[in-house]
Amino acid sequence: MVSAVAQLLRQGLPVTSATAPPVLLDLRGVVARAVDPADTASRTAALNGTLRGLLARFPDARLAPAARALFGLLPAGPGLNLTARRDVAAEQVGHEVHHFRKRVEPRLVEKIAWELLADADRFTRTPMIAPRLAPVTVRQPVPADPFAWEVTEHEEQLTRLWSALYAARAELLAVERLVSLRANRIDLIHAAVTAAWRWALARAEAIDYTTAYRAEAGTSVDVLIALTGWTPRLAEAQASRLTEAAVGGASREQFVHALHHETGLGNAWVDGLLDQEPRATAIHENGPTQ
CATH class of the missing domain: 1.20.1050 (Glutathione S-transferase Yfyf (Class Pi); Chain A, domain 2)
Incomplete structure (x- = not known):
């Protein structure tokens, strides 16, 4: 799981269908959030939403800006490569870049991996999932029948x-x-x-x-x-x-x-x-x- 999250750093967010590690797309929390669980693009969109939510609520307030920057969210700008994002992230916590990459970055990646697993566990232990809605273009009257009622x-x-x-x-x-x-x-x-x-x-x-x-x-x-x-x-x-x-x-x-x-x-x-x-x-x- 940690290695899968580390793979995301090269391109940062948003994850694409081509770069999303399968192990992350198969997480219960991702599958449950996907509009179409059988569709890779749908699960990729769900993975992006899940990651953004976890980074927005990163539990360590001091490291949160660095974690977000590392994955390509504010305070990092769009389109930055990993080296530039790492520079921004290190600056957020007041560390030299080499120290950040060796000491801090692995902890951030490990924490995100743990949060993804915890999120999946919460969905695994939830026996009920909200029903999905599908567009209805024609009226669907209820038959006058006790079972239908x-x-x-x-x-x-x-x-x-x-x-x-x-x-x-x-x-x-x-x-x-x-x-x-x-x-x-x-x-x-x-x-x-x-x-x-x-x-x-x-x-x-x-x-x-x-x-x-x-x-x-x-x-x-x-x-x-x-x-x-x-x-x-x-x-x-x-x-x-x-x-x-x-x-x-x-x-x-x-x-x-x-x-x-x-x-x-x-x-x-x-x-x-x-x-x-x-x-x-x-x-x-x-x-x-x-």
Whole structure:
């Protein structure tokens, strides 16, 4: 795996179908993201997206700019050869180029390889994958038949589940982006509350789906909701309280109103999500309650 990632350095990103090592194209996380898993070009596009995502979230903040530059992303410019990219990468961490190539570069390549394997492992352990959508150009009426009704209802609920999971994922990503931008606390709280609402809606959908289709789901509510991304650790009672406030497809305003006086829950979610010291923060729209 390390040698396969090292091969990518010669050309950098984006990877092409001609230069993509087969072992990387066969990774579970890459195959799962490909629009057409049987098509090499589709898997190559998925590999590029996966690598860009991993480099964007490189876990070592000090080495992250160097890792991105080495693979041809900013702060390196497009079209640079490996020697030029290596110069930029070494400059980012304040090392002489020879030292960087011998000591730092192998660590970066090894870390990317490890992250790709970890990504593949997460997909391997996920029993459910979001259904792919295909263009529909003509109406497909549902026959007046009990079996057709059951199949359609299952597809409907499955679609609602994944819609809710992706919506929650989007809001959690928005929070992480605002935290990185060091946005003001009012904007951060607003985003965190929106994320709580979407997360609670997703959890409610996950409960409904796993209850109605236990055999098809083959997994638990906790596993499904974990697909939305990292969230602060909540007690079971706290998670249930958030979910209760969102049951029935509650609007954001209804959700906020239902939890207006839940100061302890606000502390656990908002400050936990924003990675700040706990303070008295009920879930409402007027900022923290000191």
